Amino acid sequence: MTRGRRVGLAAAIALALFVAYEVISSFVAFTDDAYVQSDLVALAPQVTGRIIAVHVADNQDVAEGDLLASIDPVPFQLALDQRRADLAEARAQIASDQHRIASARDALAAASSAADFASENEKRLTTLASAQDVSRVALDQASDTLRRANAARDAAQESVAATEATLSMHQASHAHANSALALAEWQLARTKLVAPTSGTVTSLSLRVGDTAQADVPLIGIVDARAWRIVANFKESYIRGFAVGSTAWVSLDSDPWHLHRAKVTGIARGISREPVPNRLLNYVAPTTDWIRLKRRFPVTLTLVDPPETLYGCRRQGGRAAMSGAATRAISALRRELLEIDLAGPRGHHCSRVALAVTLAVIVALVLRVDAPWWAAISAFVSTQVTAPSSLRRGALRIVGTAIGAAAGLLLSPWLIEDQVALSLALFIASSIGVLGLQVSRHAMPGCSAPSRPTWCCSQRSTIRPRRCQSPATVLPR
CATH class of the missing domain: 2.40.30 (Elongation Factor Tu (Ef-tu); domain 3)
Known part of the structure; x- marks a missing residue:
């Protein structure tokens, strides 16, 4: 295949991929x-007191209604007993007031009866006095008796009203004592902190002896239903x-x-x-x-x-990682034991390691944001001979500049679209592979496909193939 056909094929593949991406992205959003x-449920106590027990541990799964912690209930129990005594006193006072009201009403009835009798008697004596049948003194005595009876009736009415007012006041005290009792019962019940929802306890630092403040969060629960x-x-x-x-x-x-x-x-x-x-x-x-x-x-x-989607199967994961790590360490150990630093190949590896180390040190001294980029550049640029290393380094600099310029121009379209970014990277990689096939800078020391090159087999043995100079061949 000629060079022109290769370039045309790469351009056609890139255009087809771009069209396919535009068509797919119009139907699928990624x-x-x-x-x-x-949601994080911040559980705060509604009463203030000392923590006497913590019934859960950090990262523990809990169900709605599970007991989490307990506050000392003794002060609240004493307050509840006091409220019950106050309520009993209010009830006794109401009963006493009711008896007093009954007595006052009886007294009012007697006074009213006496006043009615005095009024009738005074009317009869007034009629007889007009006929000169009774003396004036008897009429005056009847009038005085009527006034005294009316006054006694008024006093009895005021006594009944006062007693009823006292009863109303004591009934209000009874209602207050009843409310205070309900509040004391509620506070005693709030000494048990229970889970308001199912979830997992997180970042638990509560300990026995801590003081729980009302409306200050103590326990966090990650809601399993949200x-x-x-x-x-x-x-x-x-x-x-x-x-x-x-x-x-x-x-x-x-x-x-x-x-x-x-x-x-x-x-x-x-x-x-x-x-x-x-x-x-x-x-x-x-x-x-x-x-x-x-x-x-x-x-x-x-x-x-x-069911296990949001829970981590940690034990199996750790076991698999442990086995993989063991196999990787064993393989690395075998590779290290097979390293042979003698000969040209070992010398070249030593030069590469030294170049990478120096590049990282220089990048750290200059406080470069990406020292790993300096390490990669040193690894790629270090070749068998100094001229080839310089050429590769120059090509590295030019390629980095071109890549940075292309990234700056294409980043507004690619930075947030992972599919488009992957497509662009694939196209760039394809261009790079094509460049390796047609460029005279593909391998150090060789300027064209007809020039001799060297390659490695799977067993890392070097097979010279029409090499121009034996210096480019690295025997094992």
Whole structure:
């Protein structure tokens, strides 16, 4: 295949991939800016007292209603007993007032009867006095008796009213004592801290002997019923979203498995700046030096979440990691034992290791943001001979400059689109592989495909192939 056909084939592949991406992205929206979120229930006691028992441990799963901690109930029990005594006293006072009211009403009835009799007697004597049948003295005595009877009746009425007012006051005291008793019972019941919802206790630092303050959070519980997925999509994607539509989610806690989810909410607005009250969601941009499309939160809930989805199967995971680490250490040990530093190949490896070490040291001294980039550059640029190393280093510098310029120009379109970024990297890699096939700088010391080159077999033995100079061959 000629060079022109290779370039044309690469361009056709890149164009086809770009068209395929544009078609797929018009039907499928993808984002990896997503996270699983739940609610943190900050449990605060409603009474103040000393902690006498803690019944849970950190990271323990609890169910709704489980006992978490206990506050010393003795002061609240004493207060409850006092309120019960006050209520009993108020009841006794009400009973006494009721007896007094009954006596006052009897006295009022007697006084009223005496006043009525005196009034009738005074009327009869007045009639007889007008006929000169009784003396004036008898009439005056009857009038005086009537006045005394009326006064006694008025006094009896005032006594009944006063006794009824006292009863009303004591009934109010009874209601107050009853309310105080209910409050004391409620406070005593609140000495038991129970889980308001099912979840997992987190960041527990409560200990026996601590003083619990009312309305000050003591225990945090991650709500097991409020798990949801919040995914930030670009504004150009969400116009086709609808509540109830289906989405497929891959979780880091359960990789290589897609879970079906439903869209339960789409944010109608976001804050352009961070706000402390969080009345509007703030989606931080991925960079602060490029104008990007705004992203809006979309809430998803899994349709059929497995029971172990949000719980970590830690024991099995640790065992698998331990076995993998053991095998990796054994393999590394075998590789280290097979290293042979004698001969040209060992000398070249030593030069590469020294170059990488010096590059990292210089990068750290200069406080470069990415010292690993200096290590990679030193590893790639160090060749068998000094001229080839200089040529490779120059090509490295030129390639880095070109890559940085291309990244600066393409970053507004690629920085938030992982699929497009992967496509661009694939195209760049394809161009690089094609360049290795046609460039005269593909291998050090060889300027064209007709020039001699050297290569390695799977067993790391060097097979010279029409090499121009034996110095380019590294025997094992």
